[in-house]
Amino acid sequence: MNKEFTPRITSFLCKWCSYTGADLAGTSRLQYSTSIIPLQVMCSSRVDPVFLLKAYLSGSDGVLMGGCHPGDCHYETGNYHTRRRFALVKEVFDSLGLESARLKLSWISASEGPKFARVANEYTEEIRKLGENPTRKSIFL
Amino acid sequence: MNTTDNLRKTIKTLISEKKVDLFLGWEKGSLPLSATPLFVTTGEQAERAIFDVTCGNNLSIYFTKDKKQYANKKVGIAVKGCDARSVVLNILEKQIKREDVVIVGVPCNGVLDKKKVLAATEGREVLELVDNGDTVTVKGKGFELSLNRQEILSSSCLACIYPDAQEYDFFMGEARGEVPNEERVKEIIDFQNLPDSDRWEQTRAEYQKCIRCYACRNVCPSCYCNVCFVDQNDPKWIGSTCEYTDSVIFHVIRNLHVAGRCVECGACERACPMDINLLMMNRKVAMEVKDRFGDVAGLDINGKPAMSDFKEDEKQKFIMG
Numbered sequence A: 001m002n003k004e005f006t007p008r009i010t011s012f013l014c015k016w017c018s019y020t021g022a023d024l025a026g027t028s029r030l031q032y033s034t035s036i037i038p039l040q041v042m043c044s045s046r047v048d049p050v051f052l053l054k055a056y057l058s059g060s061d062g063v064l065m066g067g068c069h070p071g072d073c074h075y076e077t078g079n080y081h082t083r084r085r086f087a088l089v090k091e092v093f094d095s096l097g098l099e100s101a102r103l104k105l106s107w108i109s110a111s112e113g114p115k116f117a118r119v120a121n122e123y124t125e126e127i128r129k130l131g132e133n134p135t136r137k138s139i140f141l
Numbered sequence B: 001m002n003t004t005d006n007l008r009k010t011i012k013t014l015i016s017e018k019k020v021d022l023f024l025g026w027e028k029g030s031l032p033l034s035a036t037p038l039f040v041t042t043g044e045q046a047e048r049a050i051f052d053v054t055c056g057n058n059l060s061i062y063f064t065k066d067k068k069q070y071a072n073k074k075v076g077i078a079v080k081g082c083d084a085r086s087v088v089l090n091i092l093e094k095q096i097k098r099e100d101v102v103i104v105g106v107p108c109n110g111v112l113d114k115k116k117v118l119a120a121t122e123g124r125e126v127l128e129l130v131d132n133g134d135t136v137t138v139k140g141k142g143f144e145l146s147l148n149r150q151e152i153l154s155s156s157c158l159a160c161i162y163p164d165a166q167e168y169d170f171f172m173g174e175a176r177g178e179v180p181n182e183e184r185v186k187e188i189i190d191f192q193n194l195p196d197s198d199r200w201e202q203t204r205a206e207y208q209k210c211i212r213c214y215a216c217r218n219v220c221p222s223c224y225c226n227v228c229f230v231d232q233n234d235p236k237w238i239g240s241t242c243e244y245t246d247s248v249i250f251h252v253i254r255n256l257h258v259a260g261r262c263v264e265c266g267a268c269e270r271a272c273p274m275d276i277n278l279l280m281m282n283r284k285v286a287m288e289v290k291d292r293f294g295d296v297a298g299l300d301i302n303g304k305p306a307m308s309d310f311k312e313d314e315k316q317k318f319i320m321g
């Protein structure tokens, strides 16, 4: 595997928790992986499956979704719906022979700056092991 | 009394007693292989109603796709098992009110897939079709064939476990309830046993055939978004080409959008001019929804569609701690 490989991880983070968590990681001067490309969404449940698939097929090596912990969603139940939907997206990826390991969901609260940094780093490491997204070579958009 | 006579009589009574303003049924089509939707407002029109192997249309699409037309009206509708689930789903998704519809179930033995009939006649045009129950006779110029019903049924019907309406006001015959069906899982299990790369190749090859006419979406009772994601252009999620990456996005996403909402009526597959296997993945997702969330789309009028429901303590192994 190419040593310099820097994965690109498209990250959909909800405004109220995970994005704020990422901010906290930044303002606390915690080092976290530069592979993370954060995108703010109002709630994790705003993420339609098409966001995930589009990110994946456009060549993201990994896709990360961040939401509030169950019970803490700013819109009360959004993340419970996210959880169901995400389970199915993963299942469909698996059954079509796409790499579902390139999709991750994590609950990160606004006060969990260190957790955000850890998840970012661990996930980047996982993706580094998986290597480049193979669809980059076979699919063009 | 056979189903058709029974149906006509029921429609007439509903209309004359003013229980409904309009009744949605089927009539003989201008082409012998497909019945046409029938809109009944008078007793005479009721005489044209039929129910046989050609009545494939899932009429519930009118409730959602032609919404204004049906607002504030009492509407009667003839339904097969799958259609009834669509109606229930429409009710659960608050598209129509239960008290505004009169559901008339018909005993269904499956509807035909035109493509299968044409394969049996080797492409020769069918000019007449007679539904005899176990067999179906098709006639054309210089030929007459008696086809085994099972051979020409839509793949959705071969895998059907709820052939009769579970929710209805009137039933034209005897409702059978749930029918066990082994056929349902076979294709899926065989597919799942293939190695990853084969599955992806097969999916790609299948979806590559798609010409993106969107007939499948247009006939689907569960696809009624005001602006479908394929039609959005800012942001543009998906290109409009027949190139397979576009088609894969369309199919995978439509599949996920109807997750827990697809009633497996097979209307999409029958409408597809390219003979694409659309139902296998729908069925796969439906099985997953049932296993994980214990829900079958449109079966329980007191339930909640799986994807608008949740339990607090659900499995979440896949979540990064």
Ligand code: SF4
Residues within 6 Å of the ligand: B216, B219, B220, B221, B222, B223, B258, B261, B262, B263, B264, B265, B266, B267, B268, B269, B282
């Ligand atoms: S996806 Fe196909 S089988 Fe499912 S409800 Fe829509 S038309 Fe029917």
Ligand code: SF4
Residues within 6 Å of the ligand: B217, B222, B223, B224, B225, B227, B228, B229, B230, B253, B254, B257, B258
């Ligand atoms: S494919 Fe999705 S966006 Fe399009 S009509 Fe169906 S459910 Fe709506």
Ligand code: SF4
Residues within 6 Å of the ligand: B209, B210, B211, B212, B213, B214, B215, B216, B217, B268, B271, B272, B273, B274, B275, B276, B278
């Ligand atoms: S009906 Fe068939 S060809 Fe047309 S868009 Fe759907 S899958 Fe593609």
Ligand code: FES
Residues within 6 Å of the ligand: A014, A015, A016, A017, A018, A042, A043, A044, A045, A066, A067, A068, A073, A074, A075, A078, A079
């Ligand atoms: S607002 Fe954070 S998950 Fe809904």
